[in-house]
Amino acid sequence: MSEYLNTAAVFSSAQTAQDTKNNSAKDLAARASAEDFEAFFLSQMMNNMSSGLETDETFGGGQSEKIFKSMLNDEYAKSMSRQGGIGIADMVYREILALQEG
Numbered sequence: 001m002s003e004y005l006n007t008a009a010v011f012s013s014a015q016t017a018q019d020t021k022n023n024s025a026k027d028l029a030a031r032a033s034a035e036d037f038e039a040f041f042l043s044q045m046m047n048n049m050s051s052g053l054e055t056d057e058t059f060g061g062g063q064s065e066k067i068f069k070s071m072l073n074d075e076y077a078k079s080m081s082r083q084g085g086i087g088i089a090d091m092v093y094r095e096i097l098a099l100q101e102g
Contacts, residue, residue, distance in 0.1 A: 030096040034089040034090070034096060035081045038077075038081040038085045039074075040077070042076075042081060043073050043077035047069075
């Protein structure tokens with residue numbers, strides 16, 4: 001009988017470890033999704049803020065500068081989001097976890 005209890009305890013412990021691993025993987029995926037969402041939002045915001053700025057034709061301008069400015073804004077947004085952002089990722093992360101529980 002004690003062998004059965006020991007086997008059940010080992011199985012239960014292994015199952016708990018597996019559940020914890022799955023939950024932490026889900027938490028990491030949820031956090032990454034939340035940060036990606038915030039980075040996208042910030043990128044769109046910065047692109048709209050800089051859309052009305054005039055460029056100096058002597059040293060720049062043209063289609064290539066528009067593309068570069070957009071890519072630069074994307075990278076700024078990713079960096080901001082990774083470093084804490086403006087709080088959107090935290091709110092989205094909590095909502096993702098709440099939806100996963102329910």
